[in-house]
Amino acid sequence: MSVSTSPRPAGLAPAPAPFLDVRDLRVHFPTEDGLVSAVDGVSFTLEKGRTLGIVGESGSGKSVTSLALLGLHKGTRAQVSGEIWLEGRELVALPETEMRALRGRTVSMIFQDPLSALHPFFTVGSQIAEAYRVHHKVSKKEARDRAVEMLRRVGIPQPERRVRDYPHQFSGGMRQRAMIAMSLVCDPALLIADEPTTALDVTVQAQILDLIRDLREEFGSAVVIITHDLGVVSDVADDILVMYGGRRIEYGTSREVLTQPQHPYTWGLLQSMPHLTGDVGERLNPIPGTPPSPINRPDGCSFHPRCACKGWVPQGRCTVERPELRPVAGAAGHFTACHLTDAARQEIRGGTGLTEERGTGTTRAAR
Amino acid sequence: MTAADERKHAVSTTQPLTGRTTDRPAGENLLEVRGLHKHFPLRQGIIFQRRVGAVRAVDGIDFSVGPGESLGLVGESGCGKSTTGRLITRLLEPTGGSVVFDGEDITHQPAARMARARRNLQMIFQDPYSSLNPRHTVGTIIETPMRLGGVNPPQGHKKRAQELLETVGLNPEHYNRYPDEFSGGQRQRIGVARALALRPKLIVADEPVSALDVSIQAQVVNLLQDLQREFGIAFVFIAHDLAVVRHFSERVAVMYLGKIVEVADRESLYTRPRHPYTHALLSAVPEADPDAMRRRERIRLAGDVPSPIDPPSGCRFRTRCWKARDRCAAEEPPLLRADGSAAGHLTACHFPEEPSVRARAEDIVLDPALAGPEGKS
Amino acid sequence: MFRYLVRRLLAAALIMLVITTITFFVFFALPSDPALLACGKTCSPSRLAEIKHSLGLDQGYLTQYWEFLKGLFAGRDFGDQSVRIHCGAPCLGVSFQTDTPVLTTLLSDFPADLSLGLGAAVAFLVLGVGLGTVAAVRRGRAADKAAVGLALFGVSVQIYFIGLLLLYLFVDKFQILPASGYTSITEDPAGWFKGLILPWTTLVIVYLAMYTRLSRSSMLEVFAEDYMRTARAKGLPAATVVLKHGLRAAITPIITIFGMDVGSLIGGSAVITESVFGINGIGKLAVDSVQNSDLPVILGTTLFAASFVVLANVVVDLVYGLVDPRVRLA
Structure with a gap:
């Protein structure tokens, strides 16, 4: 393990191992167009009872990361390397049969669209009971009772009756609750939620996020929530990992990343979002261009073609040298992968706002 | 709020029907x-279809x-x-x-x-x-x-x-x-x-x-x-x-189950929503600013939107509304300018929210799973 | 559910009526004259008129059609004073050639088609879905390529080729199976089975191809569904994921086509197989009747075959309602 790829303080004496420790995770897919590196060296740690938000746009590798945590790439063409340590066990090299015993029991997952993620031909109750019976030697009756209990816990009215319904008979929000009930039925230690509210309406989203937060406290699980929505992570996450082009570009506590963002991409994301309060006369400040395709990523920093600040970095370093994740000076536990010096960053952010400073930045580069 | 406003507010909660009910002056639209x-x-039905x-x-x-x-x-x-x-x-x-x-x-x-x-x-x-x-x-x-x-x-x-x-x-x-x-x-x-x-x-x-x-x-x-x-x-x-x-x-209309429940210029609608649904909707949007999130009141409605095949009688939002009373089921609220609203701000509610922000800053949790046995609210 | 069934059956009857009408009038557009055929070589105008009268061909089209419809519900009597043939309801008419009621002939030929069709259908469904599933699971590997290759072979060979090849190998060369024909199951169950092995095999080879391809593609489509990922994420064993969650969803589109195939097979559509193996089934009856311009038999076989296809449709819809909870029959 090298210092630069892991945010954990290196070389310290035997500190208690973190609950979840992902080290230099890489997921590659061989395709006709060449090797696609969907995830390219991602590391993070997570303790029980805490929530990590992984934020990124399409093609950032956030969903592929989540599937790797469940070992769902096993038996496919994907090539996974690196280490995933969960409670002292390494999952990447774990044989499929042992991984299967962990899935749904120790690590479980909530998917984005509950209508397509639940089987249309089986009742909601039988699907929850099935998840319980795979890992517990219980009768059908006991498993059914457990399903009813879980449905009640996630706030489904009349669970004794609804347990016999099919997914299509549930509303969108109720389906996501049923999905949550199914993923929590074995009391998992790690819960992964992949865009759990993207398909839902805003009032239902608020209910589901509150529910996930409540259940995390009640069950004491660790939660990884994957989303493109900075509002969602701000609502539920303790830590945030921002991904771009299959790599980490910023990592830190939620408050640090959202209030003191360090990477130009994070700045861009925050500035391109409209808000519910504040001045509406201002134009949004979009990030130019589009996210890179995983097949053809730019050299150097993969954000450089869209970055307004690359003029601040001398000698075009951004286009040739890939920045490593480094601690941010004066902010413990906050890391960013950018060639900008702290001084330059201060200067860019210190002015009247990024909009104008960006302009000076580019002019400076032109000079 | 001025003293005159407050007095007016004490007298009636809704504008009389004679109030202007259009959102914009007519003629120039x-x-x-x-x-x-x-x-x-x-x-x-397969051959002979009936409307059900x-x-x-x-x-x-x-x-x-x-x-x-x-x-x-x-x-x-x-x-x-x-x-x-x-x-x-x-x-x-x-x-x-x-x-x-x-x-x-x-x-x-x-x-x-x-x-x-x-x-x-x-x-x-x-x-x-x-x-x-x-x-x-x-x-x-x-x-x-x-x-x-x-x-x-x-x-x-x-x-x-x-x-x-x-x-x-x-x-x-x-x-x-x-x-x-x-x-x-x-x-x-x-x-x-x-x-x-x-x-x-x-x-x-x-x-x-x-x-x-x-x-x-x-x-x-x-x-x-x-x-x-x-x-x-x-x-x-x-x-x-x-x-x-x-x-x-510049102007925003909020819809719920096939009806416009509130329409106003954006400033008025986003800072002083009068319809409980608009208010709940606004409080449910997560913002990327942790401090703004903490300051905001939390309104959690129960359940989902009812089916548009058989919408609730009277006010359609009443099944999820914390202010609902008998009148809401009996009588459909017309889209009117509520007392204390700015011109052109129309609300379809019998019991509109207070126009001042401070008066309504409290959490409302109707969802049984969230307000459950742990007594969270 | 019951109301649905009644409505569907009424609709089916309506379709049958339309088919009857069309077949009846298409026949009259044919250039050949059945009376002339029946009259034979020593035909005189008076004899021809006599035959025409006894066959009822001297009446107008509409009268004949009306008589036919009446016969369906009330039965009819044919012939003159000398020869009298009674044809009870539902009367499909009496063959111009053999003077026997068409329904009697159909019913005596039907067991052969039922045995041939049902037996082959069960075999190609089970084998096809099995092979297709294996191919889908082992996608891109040797097993998949073998299954796809086999399917391609089955699609490209013709029944008369594969049938004759089987006959040559098993009957002529090795002499392990009887030569030809259909034996009733009630008379000689072993003989029934032995006689049908080759026809079944022929039909299975031809149909297996389509069912393998169909279930392979249906399976692959289902594998891409989110709920299959959910099933794996729950920790289910791979076999449960494929056989319970996968097959249940993948079989639905196959049921539709299978229903149609069974319906048409037992309705006599395996005509080439019948003639290659010398089985006297409804398919052969239909072909012969067209050659002889035997209107009542043509009508009878058409209606008989159509009724099975229509019935299969109703059954498929009912099964669909049982398999897919999202489909409500009302």
């Missing part, structure tokens, strides 16, 4: 929608849009906002009510006589992937409305299409390319160029940015805003994202 209905019949009910997607709404104005239409899925967009552009036939566009009643205008209105009334769709024909070049896609509308620009169709590509920020040399060579954001720009081809007076944009990545959304919103300002195009901007609507639209 580009689009006037009155009592618009759309019921999709539910049929049963109807999905009341849009159930009597009134609004108007002035020239160059942008009206936002927000609400959750099933509220009828997209159906409304399709009714205005006559992609759907209204069941009742009237749509007057640019002084012409187009409610039941036969297709042959729609040519003039079509030229001035265009639509942008949500999905930039399925709304462009993959077998047509970008040039053909943009020129088709001109050809169909019999418009022959002096510089020729091709030149005009290339100008439009430039206007929406694409390379005019991409005229001969096919849609699948473009990213989602660029495709949406092509859709915008197509809508602009006939220099319309009104564009109905149905969730134009919701299929796009966050960093791309802002590009398209800015583009639309530039077009609105530069060409004076009016917009009906349909979206579920309240922050985007606030940014784009």
Whole structure:
């Protein structure tokens, strides 16, 4: 393990191992167009009872990361390397049969669209009971009772009756609750939620996020929530990992990343979002261009073609040298992968706002 | 709040019926929608079909849009906002009510006589992937409305299409390319160029940015805003994202189960919502600012939106409302200016929220799973 | 559910009526004259008129059609004073050639088609879905390529080729199976089975191809569904994921086509197989009747075959309602 790829303080004496420790995770897919590196060296740690938000746009590798945590790439063409340590066990090299015993029991997952993620031909109750019976030697009756209990816990009215319904008979929000009930039925230690509210309406989203937060406290699980929505992570996450082009570009506590963002991409994301309060006369400040395709990523920093600040970095370093994740000076536990010096960053952010400073930045580069 | 306001407030909670019930002064409107209905019949039977009910997607709404104005239409899925967009552009036939566009009643205008209105009334769709024909070049896609509308620009169709590509920020040399060579954001720009081809007076944009990545959304919103300002195009901007609507639209109408429950200028609606639903909706939007999140009150409604096949009697929001009383079930609240609201701020509620912000800053949790045994609220 | 069934059956009857009408009038557009055929070589105008009268061909089309419809519900009597043939309801008419009621002939030929069709159908469904599933699971590997290759072979060979090849190998060369014909199961069950092995095999080879391909593509489509990922994420064993969650969804589109195939097979559509193996089934009856311009038999076989296809449709819809909870029959 090298210092630069892991945010954990290196070389310290035997500190208690973190609950979840992902080290230099890489997921590659061989395709006709060449090797696609969907995830390219991602590391993070997570303790029980805490929530990590992984934020990124399409093609950032956030969903592929989540599937790797469940070992769902096993038996496919994907090539996974690196280490995933969960409670002292390494999952990447774990044989499929042992991984299967962990899935749904120790690590479980909530998917984005509950209508397509639940089987249309089986009742909601039988699907929850099935998840319980795979890992517990219980009768059908006991498993059914457990399903009813879980449905009640996630706030489904009349669970004794609804347990016999099919997914299509549930509303969108109720389906996501049923999905949550199914993923929590074995009391998992790690819960992964992949865009759990993207398909839902805003009032239902608020209910589901509150529910996930409540259940995390009640069950004491660790939660990884994957989303493109900075509002969602701000609502539920303790830590945030921002991904771009299959790599980490910023990592830190939620408050640090959202209030003191360090990477130009994070700045861009925050500035391109409209808000519910504040001045509406201002134009949004979009990030130019589009996210890179995983097949053809730019050299150097993969954000450089869209970055307004690359003029601040001398000698075009951004286009040739890939920045490593480094601690941010004066902010413990906050890391960013950018060639900008702290001084330059201060200067860019210190002015009247990024909009104008960006302009000076580019002019400076032109000079 | 002034003392005079407070006194008035103590006397009555709602404006008498004589109050002005239109959202904008009449006479100068580009689009006037009155009592618009759309019921999709539910049929049963194989050979002999019987009507067994109807999905009341849009159930009597009134609004108007002035020239160059942008009206936002927000609400959750099933509220009828997209159906409304399709009714205005006559992609759907209204069941009742009237749509007057640019002084012409187009409610039941036969297709042959729609040519003039079509030229001035265009639509942008949500999905930039399925709304462009993959077998047509970008040039053909943009020129088709001109050809169909019999418009022959002096510089020729091709030149005009290339100008439009430039206007929406694409390379005019991409005229001969096919849609699948473009990213989602660029495709949406092509859709915008197509809508602009006939220099319309009104564009109905149905969730134009919701299929796009966050960093791309802002590009398209800015583009639309530039077009609105530069060409004076009016917009009906349909979206579920309240922050985007606030940014784009001067006036905003909130829909719930086929009805408009509140309409106001954005300042008034976002800072002093009077309808409990608007209030709940605003409090549910997560913001990327941890401090703003902490300051905001938390309103958690129970359950989902009821079915539009059999909507609740009286006020449709009452089944999820913490203020609901007997009157709400018996009597449908009309869309009126509530006491203490700014001019043009109309609310359909018997018991509107207090106009002052501080008076309502408390958490309301109706969801049994959240307000459960742990006693959280 | 019951109301649905009644409505569907009424609709089916309506379709049958339309088919009857069309077949009846298409026949009259044919250039050949059945009376002339029946009259034989020593035909005189008076004899021809006599035959025409006894066959009822001297009446107008509409009268004949009306008589036919009446016979369906009330039965009819044919012939003159000398020869009298009674044909009870539902009367499909009496063969011009053999003077026997058509229904009697159909019913005596039907067991052969039922045995041939049902037996082959069960075999190709089970084998096809099995092979297709294996191919889908082992996508891109040797097993998949073998299954796809086999399917391609089955699609490209013709029944008369494969049938004759089987006959040559097993009957002529190795002499392990009887030569030809259909033996009733009630008379000689072993003989029934032995006689049908080759026809079954022929039909299975031909149909297996389509069912393998169909279930492979249906399976692959289902594998891409989110709920299959959910099933794996729950920790279910791979076999449960494929056989319970996968097959249940993948079988639905196959049921539709299977229903149609069974319906048409037992209705006599395996005509080439019948003639290659010398089985006297409804398919052969239909072909012969067209050659002889035997209107009542043509009508009878057409109606008989059509009724099975229509009935299969109803059954498929009912099964669909049982398999897919989202489909409500009302």
